[in-house]
Amino acid sequence: MKLYVVLIITCFVNGGYKSNFLFELTGKINDCSCDIDVVDEFNNAKIYPRISSLVLKDFFRFYKVNLRRECPFWKDSSHCGIRYCQVESCNEYTEAAQEFDCEETPHQDLGYLNTTISVSSLEDFALWQAYDDAQDLFCRLPDEDGDAQYVDLRLNPERYTGFKGKNAHRIWHVIYKENCFRPENIYEVYIRSSKLTGMCLEKRVFYRVISGLHASINIHLSAKYLLSDKNSNLLSQCGTGLWGPNIEELNRKFAPEFTNGEGPQWIRNLYFLYLLELRALVKASAYLEQEEYYTGNEKEDAETRKAINNFLMIAKEFQFHFNESVMFQETTLDGKSLKEEFRQHFRNISSIMDCVGCDKCFKVALIQLNVTADKPTNIDRALKYVQTAKENSAEIAILPECFNSPYGTKFFPKYAEKIPSGETCRCLSECAKKLSIYIVGGSIPEIESGRLYNTCTVWDPQGKLIAKHRKMHLFDIDIPGKITFKESDALSPGNDITTFETDKCKIGVGICYDVRFPELANIYRKLGCSLIVYPGAFNMTTGPLHWELLFRARACDNQLFVAGVSPARDLTADYHAWGHSIFVNPVAQVEAQAEHEETIIYGIVDLAKIAETRQNIPILKQRRTDVYDISHHHL
Ligand SMILES: NC(=O)CCC(=O)C(=O)O
Numbered sequence: 096m097k098l099y100v101v102l103i104i105t106c107f108v109n110g111g112y113k114s115n116f117l118f119e120l121t122g123k124i125n126d127c128s129c130d131i132d133v134v135d136e137f138n139n140a141k142i143y144p145r146i147s148s149l150v151l152k153d154f155f156r157f158y159k160v161n162l163r164r165e166c167p168f169w170k171d172s173s174h175c176g177i178r179y180c181q182v183e184s185c186n187e188y189t190e191a192a193q194e195f196d197c198e199e200t201p202h203q204d205l206g207y208l209n210t211t212i213s214v215s216s217l218e219d220f221a222l223w224q225a226y227d228d229a230q231d232l233f234c235r236l237p238d239e240d241g242d243a244q245y246v247d248l249r250l251n252p253e254r255y256t257g258f259k260g261k262n263a264h265r266i267w268h269v270i271y272k273e274n275c276f277r278p279e280n281i282y283e284v285y286i287r288s289s290k291l292t293g294m295c296l297e298k299r300v301f302y303r304v305i306s307g308l309h310a311s312i313n314i315h316l317s318a319k320y321l322l323s324d325k326n327s328n329l330l331s332q333c334g335t336g337l338w339g340p341n342i343e344e345l346n347r348k349f350a351p352e353f354t355n356g357e358g359p360q361w362i363r364n365l366y367f368l369y370l371l372e373l374r375a376l377v378k379a380s381a382y383l384e385q386e387e388y389y390t391g392n393e394k395e396d397a398e399t400r401k402a403i404n405n406f407l408m409i410a411k412e413f414q415f416h417f418n419e420s421v422m423f424q425e426t427t428l429d430g431k432s433l434k435e436e437f438r439q440h441f442r443n444i445s446s447i448m449d450c451v452g453c454d455k456c457f458k459v460a461l462i463q464l465n466v467t468a469d470k471p472t473n474i475d476r477a478l479k480y481v482q483t484a485k486e487n488s489a490e491i492a493i494l495p496e497c498f499n500s501p502y503g504t505k506f507f508p509k510y511a512e513k514i515p516s517g518e519t520c521r522c523l524s525e526c527a528k529k530l531s532i533y534i535v536g537g538s539i540p541e542i543e544s545g546r547l548y549n550t551c552t553v554w555d556p557q558g559k560l561i562a563k564h565r566k567m568h569l570f571d572i573d574i575p576g577k578i579t580f581k582e583s584d585a586l587s588p589g590n591d592i593t594t595f596e597t598d599k600c601k602i603g604v605g606i607c608y609d610v611r612f613p614e615l616a617n618i619y620r621k622l623g624c625s626l627i628v629y630p631g632a633f634n635m636t637t638g639p640l641h642w643e644l645l646f647r648a649r650a651c652d653n654q655l656f657v658a659g660v661s662p663a664r665d666l667t668a669d670y671h672a673w674g675h676s677i678f679v680n681p682v683a684q685v686e687a688q689a690e691h692e693e694t695i696i697y698g699i700v701d702l703a704k705i706a707e708t709r710q711n712i713p714i715l716k717q718r719r720t721d722v723y724d725i726s727h728h729h730l
Contacts, residue, residue, distance in 0.1 A: 116350050120359055124366045125291075126299055129415035134366055137413055142373075145406045150248070152399045154388045157245045253315040267309065269447055274440045276301050288360040297422050297433055300371070301440065307368030310349070310361040317345035367417075373410055374417040380407045456701035457599050459491040459626070460484030463676040464498050464537075465663040465693040470510060473499045474519055477537075478526045480695055485530040489697060491597065494537030495662040495676070496607050496630040497549070502662070502670045504585035507549075511542035514552055515560050528558030533597055537630040537660065538566065538606050546587045551604055551630055553595050561596075565589020566606035567615065577636040582608075592618055600625035600702060607631030610645045610659065613652060620653035620715075626700050628658045638673025643685065651683035654708045654715065656700045664691035681708040 123130055149155060271277075271284050276298035278290040286306075291299050320341035349358030376383070384407060388399040423434050462480040466473050477494050484492040496502070499519045500510030514520055519539050527534045534554040541550035549569075553562035567589050569582040592615065593604040603619030603626070610616075610629045619627050627649060633642045642659065650657040659677045674691030678698030687696040709715055 116346075116359060117362070120362060124370065125363060126296065126303065127367060127370050127415070127417055129370070131363070131366055133415060134369060138369070141409050142406075145402065145409065149399070149402050149406065152388075152402070153390045153392065153395060154399050156248055158248050159245050252319060253312065266447060270305060270444055274443045274447070275305050276436075276440075285357065287355075288357060295433075297437065300422065301437060303364040303367040304371060305444070306361050306364035307366075310365040311368070313348045314345070314362075314365070317341050317348060320344055370415075370417040371419075373413060374419060376407065377410050377413075377416065378419075380411065383407060456699055456703070457490040457597075458488055459493060459628075459658060459678070459698050459700060460487065460489035461658055461660045461676040461678060461687070461689070461696045461698065462492060462494050463661055463663050463674060463689045463692075463694050463696070464495050465665060466495070466498055466501060466668075467665075468501055470499050470519075474522050478522060481526055481532065481534060482530060483695055484697075485532050487695075487697065489532070490599070491533040491535060491602075493535040493628050493658055493660045494630060495660045495672075496538045496632045497540070498537035498630070498662065499539045501668055502632050502672065504582065507540040507547050507585045508542075511540040511547055513543065514539075514541050514550060514563060520552060520560070523552065523554050524558040524560065527554035527556060531556040535602075535604065535628050535630070535660075540586075541565070547585055548589060549582065549586055549606055550589070551593075551606055553604065555597075562593050562604060564593035564604040564606060565591070566609060567591075568608045568612055570608040572637075574636055578634050580634075592622075594619060594622055594624055600700065603627040605629045607633070610649060611641075613649065616649040616653050616657075620655055624655060625702055625705055626656040626658065627653075628660070630660050632662050632670070633673040633675075635671045635673060638675065642673055642675055643677060643688070646677050646679045647683040647685065650679040650681060654681040654712070655705055656680055656698065658698060661689075663693040681705045682712075 322337045481492040500506050523536045536552040538551045541548040549566040551564040555561045571581045573579045601624045603624040646657050646659045657679045661674050661676050662672045664674045676689040678687040689696050
């Protein structure tokens with residue numbers, strides 16, 4: 096094991112980094128009779144090489160799993176419990192990136208589960224299934240249901256999947272707090288090693304197994320990390336992710352200074368788990384030796400059997416096996432119920448694995464607000480809706496265009512504020528922080544250096560202003576007898592494209608008339624945005640004509656989510672907004688749409704849907720950029 100760890104460290108030392116705490120791991124393994132060095136030596140010389148070749152055998156390489164089974168423990172984010180969570184994005188917006196176009200080499204690395212299996216393997220699986228069906232199995236294997244599919248573990252090494260954040264914490268929280276034996280009266284999630292001494296052997300064993308598993312996962316994730324995510328200069332070109340060891344991540348997970356001194360203990364628990372598993376294999380050897388390892392390929396099956404027998408012979412030679420015979424000695428009721436509890440906890444933990452998703456989708460709230468002539472009332476009402484959004488688990492609340500002022504050039508000077516010192520901004524910031532939510536603050540009339548703008552502000556859950564978009568394309572139209580509007584009479588246009596990052600994805604911002612310009616949306620897609628938000632107030636003429644069409648078109652062209660958030664219609668106001676706030680998915684379906692009254696609607700941004708759409712209809716890869724360049728044509 097340490098060989099593997101040493102490899103990681105060598106790699107970082109060469110890169111100018113250092114991490115020593117792993118070298119200091121020596122001495123006895125808790126609750127076992129041998130030292131770390133003994134395990135290292137035995138593993139490196141005898142077990143690791145054998146395991147490395149065994150895992151390449153088809154029998155072990157193809158693993159049947161149901162990726163879509165529901166999490167039995169919590170439902171509220173089951174829509175987010177996705178297993179396919181690719182992030183297709185480019186990190187930088189550059190001229191070169193535009194020409195190159197990120198999606199031509201989609202960045203499918205992060206969290207991408209490769210389920211491609213060759214035709215010949217699929218044929219073999221049918222034989223396997225027939226063979227298994229003919230066996231007299233005493234229990235139903237967990238992944239034998241119809242939805243299970245084979246994945247090739249060689250193509251899907253354990254590595255960083257982008258799975259982090261609330262859901263990841265919740266999984267480990269539930270495992271440690273509710274499904275792990277704990278010392279009395281210890282309420283923190285992670286159990287301090289010094290507190291274990293008061294627990295009986297069986298409970299310590301259980302904890303060490305879980306902690307060892309956790310350590311193993313974290314070491315793998317640090318060893319195969321998507322480096323380009325953190326360090327974009329390691330990107331050879333947009334979309335080609337670079338995977339490799341991330342020593343900072345390893346340190347953050349295990350170094351004593353970041354873990355209250357506990358990290359090395361967690362790695363010791365991994366050694367403990369290793370010994371326990373080795374012992375389990377030896378105990379099961381009679382069964383394992385007579386298994387056929389059937390895959391339909393006689394030659395390979397014979398090799399697998401031989402390799403397994405050789406492996407078991409070596410494992411049996413090990414002299415310092417974990418001694419399980421001292422466990423569950425009590426024949427009393429207490430002893431029996433402990434065993435039952437032990438089993439139940441294990442089952443629960445296996446089931447919790449069905450709750451592991453990529454935490455790559457989230458809820459957005461589209462607040463179709465009734466905007467009046469009274470600014471404080473508008474702000475107050477908007478914030479109440481943000482609270483409702485939060486109560487309904489939205490992570491981003493989006494307000495409409497011109498939400499603190501009636502929409503009209505004559506109103507803009509009176510309602511305009513400085514950003515961020517004006518009262519609207521102060522309220523949005525405070526609210527975002529108090530509720531710990533992102534707020535896309537629709538738009539407000541902004542004044543700066545004597546000029547007016549129609550401006551959207553974006554606030555993060557700490558109340559910080561993270562983006563500001565000034566409407567780029569001003570709404571100047573004249574449809575005789577229907578509507579004439581000239582924003583440019585009062586406003587100046589913004590000159591910047593605007594994106595912001597959340598912990599889930601990048602988001603692009605436009606304001607109303609901006610949605611008519613496909614170029615802007617294309618840029619946001621090229622920059623790796625998964626959602627574009629447009630606070631917007633269409634009118635009774637162009638609304639019925641174009642509102643839905645435009646939002647669906649932007650989603651369809653770019654295969655991403657698009658949200659349009661309008662004020663509610665007020666027939667007593669000068670300008671009659673169309674309403675119909677809208678949320679469209681990457682296949683251009685309208686997932687939610689309001690009518691014209693004040694309301695709040697919700698949409699789920701499911702990043703898997705983007706990847707799936709781009710895979711199914713790969714237009715972004717099929718563009719004929721070689722033909723589209725018309726600069727050399729005389730038009
Ligand atoms: N506020 C706006 O930019 C309105 C845009 C609009 O109605 C349109 O048709 O475009």
